[in-house]
Amino acid sequence: RRLMKNFIDISTPGISDFLPEDTLKRNLLLPLAEAIRQAHFPDTEELKDAARNRLAFDELFILQLGVLAKKKRWQEQTGRALKINLPAIDHFISQLPFKLTDAQTKCLADIKADISKSVPMSRLLQGEVGSGKTIVAVISLFTAAANGLQGAFMAPTEILAEQHFKSVTRLCASIAKVSTLLDGVYTFEGLLDRPLRVALMISDMKSSQKDILKEKIKKGEIDIAIGTHALIQKEIRFKSLGLAVIDEQHRFGVEQRSALRSKGINPHILIMTATPIPRTLALTLYGELDLSVIDELPPGRQSIKTRWLKPEQRNSAYNFIRKQIEAGRQAFIICPLVEESEAIQAKAATAEYETLSSEVFPESKVALLHGRMNAAEKESIMKHFNEGKMDILVSTPVVEVGIDIPNATVMLVESADRFGLSQLHQFRGRVGRGIEQSYCMFLAENPSLLGQERLSIIESTQDGFKLAEEDLRLRGPGEFFGTRQSGLPDLRMASISDVGLLEQARREATRLFESDPELNLPENKALEEEIRRVWPKKSEWS
Structure with missing residues (x-):
């Protein structure tokens, strides 16, 4: 001293x-x-x-x-001003198999106002899981295509990229005629005065198919390219990239965002996140972005019945899952780690899978999913689960974002006190995507006082933005998003909260x-x- x-x-x-x-x-x-x-x-x-x-x-x-x-x-910088009042765009929206919510319409109006200017758009679209961000992105990408430009849709994982690809192609197919599927490219007739071509580009593809897609993207023969970071590899060249959409953007570093941006001449950028971010934090982490929020769920979306369970209620949780499976439903069980760790006494997915499949649910088909599996293994497991061939999916937090299984009605999270509120809310959003009532159960062996407060809050609150505010108050911004990912300087004296x-x-x-x-x-x-x-x-x- x-x-x-x-x-x-x-x-x-x-x-x-x-x-x-x-x-x-x-x-x-x-x-x-x-x-x-x-x-x-x-x-x-x-x-x-x-x-x-x-x-x-x-x-x-x-x-x-x-x-x-x-x-x-x-x-x-100077960007391309797009025409937003083209008949093809109005026709596309009018033919959708559902009506847009007021919040979706408002966010779409924000985006249209931005892309009609010669200043490149830089907008963050926030919305709860299931609020309908993807359709807003698809209409925006279609607008770029109607202007003769290309659109890119980048997701953080292959599972999510493939899901977006299926959503986009399914939506287009409900409005227009699919004329061909060749070399992984869907072609749709009747949406534009020329065919609309949509393709998927991921790392886990044969090199020969990748080469074909690269060439087509370069020549402008693909209107909407959907993929992972494979879209920003050096050898990928777009002929005329007009709009880039980045999903779950906090999973991408600053360099990856600017790499996608550099694929065109100042393309419009739309960034989406299903992680509700308190406005103050959004203004800091994404202060260079304009902000749009889809703050309502489409009609018919139900609330998910949520319970925090004590260790002695484990068997009743298993019995409840068993009944749901007998009724033809499916369940998720989330564990924090892949392998047992001396330092963190948390349930490990591998050990849990062995116990559940052999002792607890021997009569059910149980699958295991974790981040150390290769892309082909993950895809195969998700495909089987999606098709209803598996009853229970035991997984690490890899399913946190974007997985859409309408028949899954139960989510059980082990060691729930180890996760933040926003992450628990993301897990909960994996169920309740179909028409059946869905349930989420949080198990905690011996939660701290802070853990108990978190579990108490999520049990009583379905609003993701309220939960995000609480998360920021309880855990601080460092846990929310690392400054390294956001590209921000470290804070020593200040707190974003x-x-x-x-x-x-x-x-x-x-x-x-x-x-x-x-x-x-x-x-x-x-x-x-x-x-x-x-x-x-x-x-x-x-």
Whole structure:
């Protein structure tokens, strides 16, 4: 402490403040040197809090300036303005086998307004599991095709990419005639004044078929390409990419997003997530994006009956699953780990599978799915489960996103206290996708007080956005999304869950950015240097 005190006393007089004087006064902030002194050796409790407040403000302020610079840089680029009032688009929407909800229509209007401008769209579409984001994406991709441009639809896993491919082709087939299926490309007649061609591109394909698809994409002979990160490989070239849709975007790193963006001349970008993100967090993590929210479920979507069970209720949970299977339904059982771990005494999927298939449900067909299986094994298991050939799927969290099995009515999550609220909500969203009443059971052996609070909240709440707010309050943003994935600098003093300070920093950043976006004024030079220190890669912020 003596060494540290000497160091602080010697070094702080030489520290110059990078915040403009009027920003300090307006926000009643301590000068930087004083804040550092009081953070290490506070004179009073009030000064300790004021020091933390100043240093936390700095982090959030600079983070917001970086995010706003990203947005400005994107908006300065020239994109392609699409025609949105074409008869083919209206016909496509009018022929859908269902009516769009008001929320879907509103989000679609936001997207159409964006893509009709020559500034490339950069929009985040949020919506609960089953809220109908995919159809909004499909109409947007069809709009690009109607304008003679290509669309790309990128998903984080092969299972999800194939599911999107099936959804898109099934939807088109319900409206138009499928004329051919050749080399993995579906061709639909009657939707446009030319055939509409839709293809799937994933890593787990024969190289010969991949080569054919690459060539077709390059020549513009595929209108909508659906796939995984295979779509952003260096050798993939689009002839005229007009719109890129990225699903479950937090699964992709910053580099992968920009790689897809670079496949066209500033294509419009639509990013989708089924993970409800509190607005404050969305403004920080995705501050360069405009935000649309599908905040209602289509009619007929039922609430899922949810119960938190104690260890002694395990057998009654198994009996309940047995009855559902006897009635012709299917069930998911989720375990946190693939293999047993000394450090984390959680149920392992492999061990659980052995027990369940041989001892608990010997009369049922039980399958195992985990992330260490290769793509072909996963696909085969999901195909069998989807076709009703398996009764119970024991899985690690690999099924968290995007799996759609309408006949599955029961979800049992083991060691549920080890998951966050948003993740538990995602698991719950795997059931309730058909017409039958669905159920979700959370088992926890010995939950901590925090674990008990989480389980209590999810048992009584179906609203994903409320759960996300609670998750942020209970766990903080680090667990919500890693800053590495989001491309944001690490926060040492600030917390994104500090909503008041975050909004204050955003307000100040917006004010400064409007008056001096390039930070050219003499009073902002020190601030520009600090931003470059925090955002070391120039491409990340300016």
